[in-house]
Amino acid sequence: MLQNFTTKNRGPQKRIAEPKVYDNFCDLDVWILKRKGTVECDGACFKWQQIIDNSGSYSYMTMRSCYNEMFDMKDPLTAPEPDDFYCSSKSSPLDCIPDVNLIDNICWCQGDYCNEAVAKKLSNGFFLSILITVFLFELS
Known part of the structure; x- marks a missing residue:
């Protein structure tokens, strides 16, 4: 996406600005980019992710x-x-290659570091559920 970012047809349209950071660390866990990629937003933070x-x-x-x-x-x-x-999330088959799906995820949010990686949110939720289970097991 680095080349012709604002005019490329892939992704949400109509882009008028470049992102602050082009980096693969933006795909999953963003902790390493927290300072380098942080921006103040007057409105909603936005994340679009396409997964093949x-x-x-x-x-x-x-x-x-x-x-x-x-x-x-x-x-x-x-x-x-x-x-x-x-x-929102949408999955659709890739017409030109069998057994390949495109998954489009779009999120809007408000607040500090709110558009973090889904994998990190899931792992935090999983850890919390394990902790609660252990606590309840100890009580019984």
Whole structure:
């Protein structure tokens, strides 16, 4: 996505700005980029991620930014910024290659470091559920 970022057809449209960081660490756990990639947003933080699932082998493309700075809000084709936290996911087969799926994830959020990696959120939730289970087991 580095070349012709604002005009490339892949990803949400209509982009008018470059992201602050081009880095593969943006795909999964973003802790290493926390200082380097941090931006203050007047509106919603935005994350788009496209995952190519080739029979369990994953290839990622991710962008994170302030929604109102990355996209042309005056263009009627640009989706309006939601009022609160919202995520969606869509999976579709890749027509040109059998057994390959495209997974598009989009999230808007408000707050400090709110658009972190889904894998990190899942691992935090898993850890918390294990901790609660152990605690309940000790009580019984």
